[in-house]
Amino acid sequence: MAKTHSRRAYDYLKAQLVSGQLPPGSRILYGPVGKELGISATPVREAIGLLVNEGFVDLVPQLGAVVRTLGRREIIELYEMREALEPYAAEKAAERMDDECLEAVRREFLAMQEIADNANTGRLESDDRSVIRRFEEHDLAFHRLILESCGNELMIRTIENSHVLSRIFATDRHQYDGEILQATCEDHEQILVALNGHDAVAARVAMREHIRKGLDVTLRLPVEKPDRRWK
Numbered sequence: 701m702a703k704t705h706s707r708r709a710y711d712y713l714k715a716q717l718v719s720g721q722l723p724p725g726s727r728i729l730y731g732p733v734g735k736e737l738g739i740s741a742t743p744v745r746e747a748i749g750l751l752v753n754e755g756f757v758d759l760v761p762q763l764g765a766v767v768r769t770l771g772r773r774e775i776i777e778l779y780e781m782r783e784a785l786e787p788y789a790a791e792k793a794a795e796r797m798d799d800e801c802l803e804a805v806r807r808e809f810l811a812m813q814e815i816a817d818n819a820n821t822g823r824l825e826s827d828d829r830s831v832i833r834r835f836e837e838h839d840l841a842f843h844r845l846i847l848e849s850c851g852n853e854l855m856i857r858t859i860e861n862s863h864v865l866s867r868i869f870a871t872d873r874h875q876y877d878g879e880i881l882q883a884t885c886e887d888h889e890q891i892l893v894a895l896n897g898h899d900a901v902a903a904r905v906a907m908r909e910h911i912r913k914g915l916d917v918t919l920r921l922p923v924e925k926p927d928r929r930w931k
Contacts, residue, residue: 709733728748
C-alpha cells in the first residue's frame with residue numbers, strides 16, 4: 701500500500717491500537733478520525749477494512765467498527781501460534797544476526813531494564829501509562845529486531861500481527877509494577893545472551909519459555925495478582 705490517505709489512516713489507527721489508546725471494545729468513528737487526520741471518511745473506511753482483515757477490528761451491526769476483544773480460546777490460540785513460530789525465528793536470528801543488529805537488540809534491552817529498575821522504587825498504577833507505553837515500545841522493538849534477522853518476510857508479518865493483538869489485549873490490565881517489568885527483562889536477557897553467543901538452540905528454548913510464561917500469566921492475571929509477568 702502506497703503512502704496514501706488510506707495508509708496514513710491505517711498507520712495512525714495501528715499506532716493507536718498498539719499504544720492502548722483504542723482499547724478492546726472501543727468504537728472507531730470514521731468521521732472524527734478523518735477530521736483529526738485532515739482527510740475524508742472514505743480512506744478511513746478503507747484502512748479499517750484492512751484492520752478487519754488482519755483481525756484487529758470487528759464490524760458490528762448498528763455499532764460499526766469496534767476494536768476486537770479476545771476471549772480465552774482466542775488468547776490460547778494466539779500464544780500457540782507464537783510458540784510455533786517465534787522460537788524458530790529466534791533460532792534463525794541467532795545464526796544470522798550481525799553485530800550491528802545485535803547491538804540494537806542490546807540497546808532495546810538496556811532501555812527496558814532501566815525502566816524496570818526505576819519502577820522497582822514503587823508501584824506503577826494504571827495512570828502511569830506513559831511509562832508502560834515506553835516499556836512496551838522497547839519490548840516490541842526488541843522482538844521486531846529478532847524477527848527481522850530471521851529473514852522470512854511472511855513470518856515477520858504474521859508474528860508482528862500477533863504482537864499487536866497481544867498489546868491490544870494487554871490494555872485491559874489494571875495495575876503494573878516493577879515486578880512485572882523485571883520478570884520480562886529477565887526473560888529477554890536470556891534471549892539476548894543466546895543471541896550474543898550465536899547459540900541457536902538456547903535462543904529457541906529461551907523464546908519458547910518466554911512465550912509460555914506469557915500465556916500462563918495472561919490467563920491467570922484477572923483473578924491472580926501475585927507473580928505477574930509483563931508479556
